[in-house]
Amino acid sequence: MSSTVIDKAGSRHLLMGNEAIARGALEAGVRVAAGYPGTPSSEIIETLAAVAGERDLYVEWSVNEKVALEVAAAASFAGLRSLCAMKQNGVNVASDFLLHLAGSGTRGGMVLVPCDDPGALSSINEGESRHFARMVEIPLLEPGDFQEAKDMLCWAFTLSEEIRNLVMVRSVTRLSHASGSVTFGDLPEVGGRAAFDCRGTLLETLSDPLRGPLIPFPVPVHHARQQQKLARAVALFESSPFNGYDGPEHPELLIVTSSICSLYSREAVHLLGVGDRVGILKLGTTWPLPPKFMRSHLRRCGRVLVVEEVIPFLEENVKILAADLGPWTFFGKMDGSLLSAGELNPDRVAAAVAQILGISYRPVPEAYAARAGKLAETGAPAREITFCAGCPHRASFWSIHGALQLDGRQGFVCGDIGCYSLAMLPCGFSALKTLHAMGSGAGLASGFGKLRDFGLQQPALAVCGDSTFFHAVLPALVNAVHNRSNLTLVVLDNSGTAMTGFQPHPGLPVDAMGDIAAGIDIVSLCRSVGADVHVCDPFDLRRTRDKLLQLLATEGTKVLVLKQICALSPEKKGKKRFRMSVDADKCLGQACGCNRLCTRVFMCPGLIWDARRGVSEIDEVICAGCGVCADICPAGAIAKEEAV
Amino acid sequence: MQAYELPQDPFNVIITGVGGQGNVMASRMLGDMLSRRGLLVTIGETFGASQRGGSVMSHLRISHTATWSPQIPAGRAHVVVALEPTEAVRVLAAYGNPETIALCNTRPIYPVGVLSGASAYPSPAELREAVGALTAQAWFLDATDRALEMGNPILGNIMMISALTALAALPVERDDFEAIVTRTLPADKAAANLAAWDFARRHFVCP
Ligand code: SF4
Numbered sequence: 001m002s003s004t005v006i007d008k009a010g011s012r013h014l015l016m017g018n019e020a021i022a023r024g025a026l027e028a029g030v031r032v033a034a035g036y037p038g039t040p041s042s043e044i045i046e047t048l049a050a051v052a053g054e055r056d057l058y059v060e061w062s063v064n065e066k067v068a069l070e071v072a073a074a075a076s077f078a079g080l081r082s083l084c085a086m087k088q089n090g091v092n093v094a095s096d097f098l099l100h101l102a103g104s105g106t107r108g109g110m111v112l113v114p115c116d117d118p119g120a121l122s123s124i125n126e127g128e129s130r131h132f133a134r135m136v137e138i139p140l141l142e143p144g145d146f147q148e149a150k151d152m153l154c155w156a157f158t159l160s161e162e163i164r165n166l167v168m169v170r171s172v173t174r175l176s177h178a179s180g181s182v183t184f185g186d187l188p189e190v191g192g193r194a195a196f197d198c199r200g201t202l203l204e205t206l207s208d209p210l211r212g213p214l215i216p217f218p219v220p221v222h223h224a225r226q227q228q229k230l231a232r233a234v235a236l237f238e239s240s241p242f243n244g245y246d247g248p249e250h251p252e253l254l255i256v257t258s259s260i261c262s263l264y265s266r267e268a269v270h271l272l273g274v275g276d277r278v279g280i281l282k283l284g285t286t287w288p289l290p291p292k293f294m295r296s297h298l299r300r301c302g303r304v305l306v307v308e309e310v311i312p313f314l315e316e317n318v319k320i321l322a323a324d325l326g327p328w329t330f331f332g333k334m335d336g337s338l339l340s341a342g343e344l345n346p347d348r349v350a351a352a353v354a355q356i357l358g359i360s361y362r363p364v365p366e367a368y369a370a371r372a373g374k375l376a377e378t379g380a381p382a383r384e385i386t387f388c389a390g391c392p393h394r395a396s397f398w399s400i401h402g403a404l405q406l407d408g409r410q411g412f413v414c415g416d417i418g419c420y421s422l423a424m425l426p427c428g429f430s431a432l433k434t435l436h437a438m439g440s441g442a443g444l445a446s447g448f449g450k451l452r453d454f455g456l457q458q459p460a461l462a463v464c465g466d467s468t469f470f471h472a473v474l475p476a477l478v479n480a481v482h483n484r485s486n487l488t489l490v491v492l493d494n495s496g497t498a499m500t501g502f503q504p505h506p507g508l509p510v511d512a513m514g515d516i517a518a519g520i521d522i523v524s525l526c527r528s529v530g531a532d533v534h535v536c537d538p539f540d541l542r543r544t545r546d547k548l549l550q551l552l553a554t555e556g557t558k559v560l561v562l563k564q565i566c567a568l569s570p571e572k573k574g575k576k577r578f579r580m581s582v583d584a585d586k587c588l589g590q591a592c593g594c595n596r597l598c599t600r601v602f603m604c605p606g607l608i609w610d611a612r613r614g615v616s617e618i619d620e621v622i623c624a625g626c627g628v629c630a631d632i633c634p635a636g637a638i639a640k641e642e643a644v
Numbered sequence: 645m646q647a648y649e650l651p652q653d654p655f656n657v658i659i660t661g662v663g664g665q666g667n668v669m670a671s672r673m674l675g676d677m678l679s680r681r682g683l684l685v686t687i688g689e690t691f692g693a694s695q696r697g698g699s700v701m702s703h704l705r706i707s708h709t710a711t712w713s714p715q716i717p718a719g720r721a722h723v724v725v726a727l728e729p730t731e732a733v734r735v736l737a738a739y740g741n742p743e744t745i746a747l748c749n750t751r752p753i754y755p756v757g758v759l760s761g762a763s764a765y766p767s768p769a770e771l772r773e774a775v776g777a778l779t780a781q782a783w784f785l786d787a788t789d790r791a792l793e794m795g796n797p798i799l800g801n802i803m804m805i806s807a808l809t810a811l812a813a814l815p816v817e818r819d820d821f822e823a824i825v826t827r828t829l830p831a832d833k834a835a836a837n838l839a840a841w842d843f844a845r846r847h848f849v850c851p
């Protein structure tokens with residue numbers, strides 16, 4: 001894609017929302033970009049990294065979101081335009097610095113792009129980043145389509161320099177990971193030197209925002225200045241082209257909406273054919289709302305439906321502005337017209353509008369819907385997500401599960417964030433019993449490991465991936481060692497941030513731009529803090545299980561690094577190490593004492609069950625040739641042969 | 645810009661399959677070809693579980709005039725392309741109507757629940773019946789099997805897209821496909837892709 005995003009002005013391309021965001025930043029002359037990978041945000045940094053050479057940028061995958069924000073802020077302090085991108089809960093990680101940054105202000109234009117995930121399509125939370133804008137008092141913009149994603153990003157840098165503070169541009173999965181047509185603007189000449197002009201007193205920057213130390217002290221003085229900046233943003237919002245009304249002069253219902261919900265709202269009005277009765281006020285500058293503009297539109301009609309994701313943030317702010325307008329009726333999340341959990345779509349918005357207008361809407365004839373409902377159950381068996389064929393995690397959790405059973409003390413696994421979070425499901429033998437934030441598995445295990453005095457007999461195990469290890473596990477490990485907690489931390493090291501697309505992390509000798517970096521060795525790092533460290537290949541099932549059993553029986557803070565590259569990594573993908581086959585005569589099928597251990601329990605999708613013949617079979621299209629299942633079968637029916 | 649006729653505006657296509665099958669690539673390729681023809685295309689998809697064996701869908705909205713929602717409303721798909729046959733049933737049930745055209749690759753990918761015995765996978769006859777009950781216009785193509793004969797199962801997706809553009813009368817020609825593959829792929833891969841495209845046009849599309 002690299003050639004596409006730097007194509008010439010006037011050209012039109014089909015771009016992913018995240019690519020449009022990256023193009024907008026390039027048109028603004030961004031120089032430094034930093035982030036931490038997380039769906040649905042990762043392609044922003046990836047796209048910029050791919051053109052770093054041509055556009056003279058510095059792009060990094062930082063160790064976590066807080067450091068990413070700090071790295072981007074440093075560039076801004078030195079006068080360069082910078083961008084920081086992360087998924088929604090990353091903002092929580094960055095929030096301590098975010099608060100202070102908003103207080104000190106910025107110099108070169110600086111934009112924070114959080115990508116929220118309504119419906120938690122690839123998260124275990126539906127957290128909202130919009131609140132942070134209100135909480136730390138910085139302007140919030142929300143693009144409504146792909147073209148706007150580019151245009152708004154570009155303008156966000158101008159706004160940031162106008163008010164000398166950080167600007168938040170919030171995206172969502174259905175924009176970041178959808179694609180649409182975008183017409184390009186100009187790319188500027190790249191250039192400009194970095195310099196941090198920190199001369200003067202602590203008050204210097206109040207009179208000259210480009211000079212003086214960036215320390216918000218005395219706090220109330222700087223805080224008041226920050227609020228003046230915000231007021232200046234609101235003044236600009238009053239005439240922003242990103243806000244607009246479409247509909248009759250005096251509609252029966254006014255929809256107030258933003259982000260991808262504006263496309264849902266438009267579609268809902270179209271589906272219902274109520275364009276002459278319903279107007280849509282689409283907002284791009286969603287916090288603080290421009291009061292004059294808002295009131296002029298709210299006066300069109302006393303019935304307002306606020307359409308947004310996920311919780312009623314916009315609704316609350318609109319209601320505050322409408323407080324003195326009169327007896328307005330509001331529909332939205334608070335009255336239950338729309339749900340406050342899960343994502344919206346055109347159908348959900350259409351249903352709400354139909355209900356309010358008292359009309360009925362049926363997408364398909366009733367008989368068809370009834371037939372479809374039945375067939376969906378019988379004709380399409382549920383498809384639970386699972387580890388890829390040949391995934392090292394399936395093998396790792398097989399051993400972890402086996403060791404915990406043999407240990408017999410009802411030990412459990414504290415989970416963490418990555419592909420291996422799937423081990424909460426049967427594909428990972430339902431091994432995970434807790435799953436929270438990045439690094440929380442180790443932190444929880446550190447706590448569980450101290451509860452023996454209170455009678456807790458169960459051994460605590462924590463798992464984490466290699467990228468997660470650096471992100472937030474390290475402090476928890478230090479904590480466990482220092483406090484002499486009993487736990488076993490299993491690092492599932494698959495040499496990359498597999499879940500989000502193999503972004504490098506501090507453990508690898510390469511950086512986001514493909515340049516040489518200093519790879520930090522997890523094993524020596526763990527040893528140096530004083531943990532008892534061991535290494536195994538998870539594909540060696542017996543050795544891994546035995547090692548785990550031994551560690552479970554040992555006191556102290558232990559680390560087992562299970563090293564095996566992700567099945568989809570560029571090094572492995574498409575290459576089968578073993579040619580697999582099932583000997584139908586040896587395979588005992590249902591009669592096997594194991595009752596189909598291979599397909600009933602281990603469940604690698606590369607191994608299928610031929611119910612007619614009553615034997616297992618390799619699916620050559622899916623099998624990745626890792627060879628592990630050969631060691632699962634007690635009858636020795638699965639053979640592996642080194643592929644040449 | 646209006647030179648190319650669309651059967652409907654917006655024209656709604658869903659490409660569905662199982663994570664890891666190449667859904668995203670297929671939809672992006674189709675989108676690029678249409679966009680090359682000057683059409684406004686919106687593609688909605690979920691990437692999250694895309695590598696890990698869940699059901700996945702890409703929603704394509706094709707229009708001369710506007711950017712449409714990345715999610716197609718219930719019952720509004722004009723075409724459903726299923727890279728895996730049971731996914732056709734799942735998606736038709738939610739987004740189909742009696743007029744929807746369905747193209748199903750016949751090669752099954754068994755859900756883990758089927759492997760373990762917790763649920764049953766429909767027989768080919770049951771599948772045909774289920775799809776047939778949801779639309780009168782269904783094609784069953786043994787694309788993956790044919791692609792395996794050509795040496796690479798992933799080419800099955802190209803066959804499906806090739807068949808789709810012909811059967812749904814989308815304004816896409818061989819040139820568009822050729823332009824994209826020659827720009828994005830090395831010569832040998834591009835040739836294999838073109839061969840798959842042509843094969844599908846010859847064998848799957850009745851004259
Ligand atoms: S060798 Fe066995 S475990 Fe490995 S991918 Fe193939 S079927 Fe799955």
Ligand code: SF4
Pocket residue numbers: 386387388390391392393419420494498499566567568569695696
């Ligand atoms: S992407 Fe890699 S780590 Fe993730 S499930 Fe697949 S093989 Fe496992």
